[in-house]
Amino acid sequence: MLSSIRKFSKTFAAKIFIAIIALPFIFWGMGPLFVSGEKNVLLEINDNKINSEEFITYIQKINLNRDEVERIGKSKIFDQILTNYISEKIIAIETEKKGIQLTDRALKNILINDKYFLKDGKFSRTKYEKFLLKNRYAAPIYERSVANVELKGQLLTYYGGGIKLPKFIINDSYKRENQIKEIDFIDLNKIYSKNTPSEEDIKSFYEKNKSLFKEKFKTFKYLELTPEILTEKKDFDEDYFKKLDSIENDILDGKTFDSIVSRNKQKVINIKLVNSRKSNQDGVFLKKINDTLLKKIFSIENKNKPEFISFNNNYYVAEVLDEKDMVLTLKDQEFKKKIMAQLEINFIIKENAKLLEKIRNKKFHEKEMLQLSKKNNVTINKAKINNIKDTSKFSPNLLKTIYKFNSGQIFVLSDDLLKKNYLVRITKEKDPKIDPNSDIYKQYVAKANAEYISKVYKSYDNYINANYKIDVNNKVLERLKNSF
Structure with a gap:
């Protein structure tokens, strides 16, 4: 069977x-x-x-x-x-x-x-x-x-x-997107920004997640193959490119880095344990290396084997000597800023969740919104939104969320990255009127039909x-x- x-x-x-x-x-x-x-x-x-x-x-x-x-x-x-x-x-x-x-x-x-x-x-x-x-x-x-x-x-x-929908469905489709909404809102970021992660919070978060904070560090050396070094001239002439070809052949023949650069040892640059962000374990920034060169060196897989590197008419011979996965330290300021940013996001998630829980349990109303404003000394702003495409105050995605709520409702409004956070109350709504003989009405007839047919197809799928x-x-x- x-x-x-x-x-x-x-x-x-x-x-x-x-x-x-x-x-x-x-x-x-x-x-x-x-x-x-x-x-x-x-x-x-x-x-x-x-x-x-x-x-x-x-x-x-x-x-x-x-x-x-x-x-x-x-x-x-x-x-x-x-x-x-x-x-x-x-x-x-x-x-x-x-x-x-x-x-x-x-x-x-x-x-x-x-x-x-x-x-x-x-x-x-x-x-x-x-x-x-x-x-x-x-x-x-x-x-x-x-x-x-x-x-x-x-x-x-x-x-x-052959579907012919009643007028009230078409009017409702138009109303959902073109209803005028008046709102009160608090910019929650003005409250959240007053919270700065303490050193103790940063250290605690670091210690709990230490194993996650590893980066690859490499020790390497390189020599830039300029005309002055190879031919003692400034010109990129035929002799210079013959020298480059010779070095490439030496690498293919298995010659060592030291033998290839034997005449220019004093010009070799040595870099000890640096990450792809051009800093050492403590975050000390290395300025003297080209970004593209560093990227290419980090793509080298074999250690103790010279590699020929070229880009934008620049030529190098480089060799990776050591490679380690090392835990970053809080001395690395760029890394520390990332931890602070994560703690700030965690705080926003926590505070938004508290507000949502109160709203869900019907314990947060206009009175509590006013108290929140006074307690944190932030203004309750007012705005009039003419339709779902009115981006004068909010982005398109935030507008879509706003238009899911009705008059009298309070809700938390955030973007995907939690960079914008608002507490919103819809204070008033005004339904628009549409001329049944207009082109816009015809557009909404088609739109309402498409939405209805989609429901039919879903039902047929079942x-x-x-x-x-x-x-x-x-x-x-x-x-x-x-x-x-």
């Missing part, structure tokens, strides 16, 4: 939008690998058994080149094809149930009116046949794929088409999940994958 190893009907609404895969595919090495009988059944859709040969035939009609398979991954692309195949099977069952058909005449009209096949405004048989040859399609196979796409569209239209049991024979599936 087949086991329910993979359930491909989780999101049918997404599946019915999957386009028919029309990329070139070379299905190599399959041959007559499969035998008849139960062992050859790839999947079951309810009581409908589908064998592997049928699925192979489906794949052979898809064109996907070897590079595409390697880029996406054999297993992943195989699962995508199977998902699309199951989707088409279910759609075929559903369209048959609903009596949805596509006549030969209707299919012909779709093809002869396709802009891709028109020449001088008329259908061109030559352009059509060239398209089939270029994409390795047989005409019956391509026409079936077009028919499948059309049937999908008709099925969706069956469930979502129906599909409830009425279709899809079982995949994993052994057969893996055997197919391994035969690529």
Whole structure:
């Protein structure tokens, strides 16, 4: 018996939008690998058994080149094809149930009116046949794929088409985004900024998380290969580049760093245990090394082996001598600032949570908002927001949150990074009016219809999940994958 190893009907609404895969595919090495009988059944859709040969035939009609398979991954692309195949099977069952058909005449009209096949405004048989040859399609196979796409569209239209929503729904859709809202708000950052992490807090946080504060440090040496060093001239001439080539060859031949720079030892720069931020363990900043050079040195994997480095007409020979993962210290001021920033965020999260808990338990109202303002000596600001696109005071994302609340409600408003934090109370709302004959009204009719149809599709998705049991024979599936 087949086991329910993979359930491909989780999101049918997404599946019915999957386009028919029309990329070139070379299905190599399959041959007559499969035998008849139960062992050859790839999947079951309810009581409908589908064998592997049928699925192979489906794949052979898809064109996907070897590079595409390697880029996406054999297993992943195989699962995508199977998902699309199951989707088409279910759609075929559903369209048959609903009596949805596509006549030969209707299919012909779709093809002869396709802009891709028109020449001088008329259908061109030559352009059509060239398209089939270029994409390795047989005409019956391509026409079936077009028919499948059309049937999908008709099925969706069956469930979502012809909807005429009442005016109050359209008006409500317009009101949700264009309602005028008057608000009181406190900038919580003016309160939170008064809290500065103490040295004790910083040290405590550091000690508790010490194991997380490791960075890679490297000890290395390098020599800049300037014309003055290699040729004792300032010119980037042929002689200079011959010297560079010679050094590259020496490195490939296994010569040591010291032997390569033997004539210029005094000009070699030695750097001891520095991180990629150009500082040592205590945060002392190293200014004398080029940023790009340091980045390239940190990409060197082998120790005690010279490397030739070049960028922007600058040339170096460098060698990594040592590499250590070391715990940063609080003497590193840049690192310390990061800890302080994290503590400040933790504080904001904690304080926001306290306010949210009080609001949720109905223990924070207009009176408490006024008390918070007086206690912390911060102003309660007022603002008028004309619609959800009015960014004069708040960003688009914050406006979306504001428009989820109604008059009289109090809530905490924060951006994703907690850089902006507000306590907001909606004091007044004014519903806008819309002219049913205006272009804006037509836009909201379309928008409301789209929202309603989306709900219909979601409901249909639930129906599909409830009425279709899809079982995949994993052994057969893996055997197919391994035969690529």
